[in-house]
Amino acid sequence: MISRxxxxxxxxxxxxxxDVLRLALQHAMAELGALGGCVHVRGSGGELHLVSSAGLPAxxxxxxxxxxxxxxxATARAVACDGCAWDPPGSRPTDAVVxxxxxxxxxxxxxxxxxxxxxEDGREGAGESVGVLTLLTGRHSQPSPDDWWFxxxxxxxxxxxxxxxxxxxxxxxxxxxxLAGSADLLPAGAGxxxxxxxxxxxxxxxxxxxxxxxxxxxxxxxxLGHPDEAAADRVLWxxxxxxxxxxxxxxxxxxxxxxxxxxxxxxxxxxxxxHHVRVLPVSEGAVVHVMEVPPWRVRQADxxxxxxxxxxxxxxxxxxxxxxxxxxxxxDVVEAVAARVLPPFAAQGLLVLVREDDRLAYIxxxxxxxxxxxxxxxxxxxxxxxxxxxxxxLLRDEPLFYASREEWMADNPYGDRPPSxxxxxxxxxxxxxxxxxxxxxxxFDTERxxxxxERTLLLTVSALxxxxxxxxxxxxxxxxxxxxxxxxxxxxxxxxxREVTAVARYVPAGQGSDVGGDWYDLIPLSAGRVALVCGDVxxxxxxxxxxxxxxxxxxxxxxxxELPPDELMGHLNDIVSDIGPDAYATCLYAxxxxxxxxxTVVRAGHPPPLVVHPDGRAGxxxxxxxxxxxxxxxxxxxxxxxLPAGTLLLLxxxxxxxxxxxxxxxxxxxxxxxxxxxxxxxxxxxxxxxVGRLLPGGQPVTDDAALLVAxxxxxxxxxxxxxxxxxxxxxxxxxxxxxxxxxATWHLDELTVTTELLASELVGNVxxxxxxxxxxxxxxTGALVCEVxxxxxxxxxxxxxxxxxxxxxxxxLVSVLAERWGSRFTSHGKTIWTEQxxxxxxxxxxxxxxxxxxxx
Numbered sequence: 001m002i003s004r005x006x007x008x009x010x011x012x013x014x015x016x017x018x019d020v021l022r023l024a025l026q027h028a029m030a031e032l033g034a035l036g037g038c039v040h041v042r043g044s045g046g047e048l049h050l051v052s053s054a055g056l057p058a059x060x061x062x063x064x065x066x067x068x069x070x071x072x073x074a075t076a077r078a079v080a081c082d083g084c085a086w087d088p089p090g091s092r093p094t095d096a097v098v099x100x101x102x103x104x105x106x107x108x109x110x111x112x113x114x115x116x117x118x119x120e121d122g123r124e125g126a127g128e129s130v131g132v133l134t135l136l137t138g139r140h141s142q143p144s145p146d147d148w149w150f151x152x153x154x155x156x157x158x159x160x161x162x163x164x165x166x167x168x169x170x171x172x173x174x175x176x177x178x179l180a181g182s183a184d185l186l187p188a189g190a191g192x193x194x195x196x197x198x199x200x201x202x203x204x205x206x207x208x209x210x211x212x213x214x215x216x217x218x219x220x221x222x223x224l225g226h227p228d229e230a231a232a233d234r235v236l237w238x239x240x241x242x243x244x245x246x247x248x249x250x251x252x253x254x255x256x257x258x259x260x261x262x263x264x265x266x267x268x269x270x271x272x273x274x275h276h277v278r279v280l281p282v283s284e285g286a287v288v289h290v291m292e293v294p295p296w297r298v299r300q301a302d303x304x305x306x307x308x309x310x311x312x313x314x315x316x317x318x319x320x321x322x323x324x325x326x327x328x329x330x331x332d333v334v335e336a337v338a339a340r341v342l343p344p345f346a347a348q349g350l351l352v353l354v355r356e357d358d359r360l361a362y363i364x365x366x367x368x369x370x371x372x373x374x375x376x377x378x379x380x381x382x383x384x385x386x387x388x389x390x391x392x393x394l395l396r397d398e399p400l401f402y403a404s405r406e407e408w409m410a411d412n413p414y415g416d417r418p419p420s421x422x423x424x425x426x427x428x429x430x431x432x433x434x435x436x437x438x439x440x441x442x443x444f445d446t447e448r449x450x451x452x453x454e455r456t457l458l459l460t461v462s463a464l465x466x467x468x469x470x471x472x473x474x475x476x477x478x479x480x481x482x483x484x485x486x487x488x489x490x491x492x493x494x495x496x497x498r499e500v501t502a503v504a505r506y507v508p509a510g511q512g513s514d515v516g517g518d519w520y521d522l523i524p525l526s527a528g529r530v531a532l533v534c535g536d537v538x539x540x541x542x543x544x545x546x547x548x549x550x551x552x553x554x555x556x557x558x559x560x561x562e563l564p565p566d567e568l569m570g571h572l573n574d575i576v577s578d579i580g581p582d583a584y585a586t587c588l589y590a591x592x593x594x595x596x597x598x599x600t601v602v603r604a605g606h607p608p609p610l611v612v613h614p615d616g617r618a619g620x621x622x623x624x625x626x627x628x629x630x631x632x633x634x635x636x637x638x639x640x641x642x643l644p645a646g647t648l649l650l651l652x653x654x655x656x657x658x659x660x661x662x663x664x665x666x667x668x669x670x671x672x673x674x675x676x677x678x679x680x681x682x683x684x685x686x687x688x689x690x691v692g693r694l695l696p697g698g699q700p701v702t703d704d705a706a707l708l709v710a711x712x713x714x715x716x717x718x719x720x721x722x723x724x725x726x727x728x729x730x731x732x733x734x735x736x737x738x739x740x741x742x743x744a745t746w747h748l749d750e751l752t753v754t755t756e757l758l759a760s761e762l763v764g765n766v767x768x769x770x771x772x773x774x775x776x777x778x779x780x781t782g783a784l785v786c787e788v789x790x791x792x793x794x795x796x797x798x799x800x801x802x803x804x805x806x807x808x809x810x811x812x813l814v815s816v817l818a819e820r821w822g823s824r825f826t827s828h829g830k831t832i833w834t835e836q837x838x839x840x841x842x843x844x845x846x847x848x849x850x851x852x853x854x855x856x
Contacts, residue, residue: 500532603623
C-alpha cells in the first residue's frame, strides 16, 4: 500500500492530466482488487460527467457517461456529502446505473480541486468536492479502514497533481492543443480569425480522436440541436446533422486516418437541405466545417449518389461472382452473399433455406438470434406446411417482397408471425438445373420498399447463388464421401499391446480441401516385436487417398512376412513406382523389439522420429534420410536405436510441424519443446495438447496432419527364457524338458503338453532339414511364444501329405496346435515361432489329432 503511494508520488511533472487520473484508477483498482473504476467531474449544473474509466465494458461506460448529481448512488453521495460512500452488491440506486452482472459493490471517494489541510486522523478538511473516484468491487462487505485510508491518499495525490491545473467545466468548450514556442510566434490576425469563425454562419466544430465534440461555434450548436448550451463531450455520430447520412461516418474516419482533408455533400434527413461537409485532420482530432449549399447541389448529390451506388453494386456483383465461383462449400456461399449482397442493399439479415425431403432446413444465416434458429428446428429444419412465405416462394418458384410487417401479416393471416427484429423481407427462390431447391431470404431491420431495379438485381443475384450453392452442395457431398473413405482406410482403433502403449491423432485439412494421404499404424509382430508406421502420400485427392490405402495394406502384409525394415521399404518403393512417374510418398518404419530394447528405424523422405527419454530429454536421433518412395533406389539405410523402457517415440507427418508461417525445422523445434514441458503421464491428453498448440486453434489447416505417440515397454527378463540345444536327436528331448520346467515356473502347466508337441515338431524339422546351432526360446508376452532358430535360410512351408506318406504332417500339426505361427530371417539364419493363448479354452492336442485324422 505504501509502495504504491511512493510510486505515484515519484511521477514527474511531465505526467498529463489524463495520465494522472489513469494512474490513480489503476493503482486503486490493483490495491483493492476491484473489477473496474471511473472518475467523474461535477458540471456547472451539478451533474457528474465521466472523464476517465478502466475495466468497464462499453455498455457500462455509456451508462456512466452522465450521472444525476442528486441520485442516491455512492458516486453522487460522495460528492454531495464530501465523504466516502459505499453501495453493497445488488443495490439499485435511483440513477438506474446497474453494475455488471449486478454483483459488484461500489466504493466512492471525493476529489477536491484545491489543496486542503488534513486533520489529525488524516482526513481532508471541509472543502468543495469537484469530482469523485468510484471503484466497482467484487466484495460483499465495504472496504476496510485501511482501504478507505489508501483511497483518500490517492484522492489527495490527484488533488496535489491537479492543483495548478483545476478541473475544467465539462460543459465548456475545451481549448485546442497548445502551440509549441512562445506567443509571438503566432501568426498575425489569429485572434481575429478565431472570432470570425466563432461568429460565422457556417457550423465549425472540433472533435477529439474519439469523435467527441470539444468545441463548437453557435451555428454548430444549433446544427447539433443544442443552441442554448455547450455541445462539448457529445459523440458526433449520436447527434443530428449531416454525419447521420450513409457513408458520412466512414468518410470522416477515413479522412482522420489518412491525415488528409475530405469534403462531401450530404442531405439532412429531417429538413431535406443539402450541406457540404469538410473534415480537416488536426493534432489530437479534427475540425469539421459544415456549409449549406444551393438546392441544385441536392439534385447533383442525388445523381452522384445514384451513380456511385450503381457502380458500387456493379463492383460488388462482380466480386460476388468471383467469390461464388471459388466457393467450395455451402458455408462459403453464405459468407460470400453476406459480405457482398447485404451491405449495398443496407440489409441486416440473411437466411438460406433448402428443401430436404419434406422439411425446410437452413444451411446458413446472418443476423438472426439463436432462439429464432432453434425455433426453425435447427439444422434439421421444420416440416413443410405451405404456410410460411419461404415455403410459398419455393413451391411456386416466385419471389415475395414485403416492405413492412403489416404487409407480411396481410399476406399471411394464418401463418407464423415474422421475427420481431425484422421489418422488411425479400424471399428469393433458388433454382438450378430447372429445379427449385431452396430460398434465399434477405431481411431488413427497418421498413424497406425495394425499387424495381433493386428487385431485378436481387433476382439476378439469387440465380448466381443458386448455381454456386448447387455446385457447393455436390462438392460437399463428394468431399464427405471422400473423407468417409479416408477414415475407413485409417485404423479405427490401435491394438492394445503389452510392448507398446500408443495413441494417434489425425486432423484433416480445412473444410473445402481435398482429402490427403497421411496415415499411421501400429502392427503387432511375433516375439514381442511391434512395427510403428507413419506415412504421407504427396498431393491431395481421392487418388492419393487410394494410394494411401494400398500402401497401408501392403505395409501390413510385408510386416507380417517378418521382412527386415530396409527390404520392406524397398517393396513399398516398387509399389509407388508402379503407380506412375508423378507418384511419391514419404514413410517412416520403426521396428521395436521389447526383448532387447532395440528399435530399427528406416525413413524415406519422412521427418525423423522424436525420441523422449524417461528423464524428459527430447531429441531427434540421427536416422539416415533416404529419398521418398517412388524416387528411391535400394538399398535403404537404417539406424538401430537402443531405447530404455518408458521412452516415448513420436511419429508425425509434415502437416503437424510445417505451415505457411512456420518452416519444418522451426516446427520440429517447437514440437520437442512442447513435449519436454508437457505432462506425459496421459498419452491421449499429451497428443491433444500437441495438436492444439501446433495447429492454429479454430482455424482450418491447409494440410492433413497425423501424429502417433507411443510409449515403449520392455519385456521383463523373467518372461524370457532361452537355451542352446545340442545337435542331433537329443535336441527334441532337451526342448521338452525345458518346456516342462519353464512352464511350471510360470504356472502355465496346462499348456505343457501342447508346447511340448510344438517344440518337438519345430526342433525335429531343424534336425532333419536344417543345420545348427539350434536356439530355443520361450517368451511370456500377451501370449506364450515358442521359438526355434537355426543357421539355414530355407523357409518351411506346409504341404498336403497323401494317405501313403509317412511324414509331411508336422507343420499341419503346428498350424492346428498354435493360434499363430510363422518364420523370419535373422542375421544368422532364420527363426520359426508359434503363439498360444495363455488361457486355452479347449483340449488343443485332442483337437489337433482329430483335425489330422479328418485330413487323412
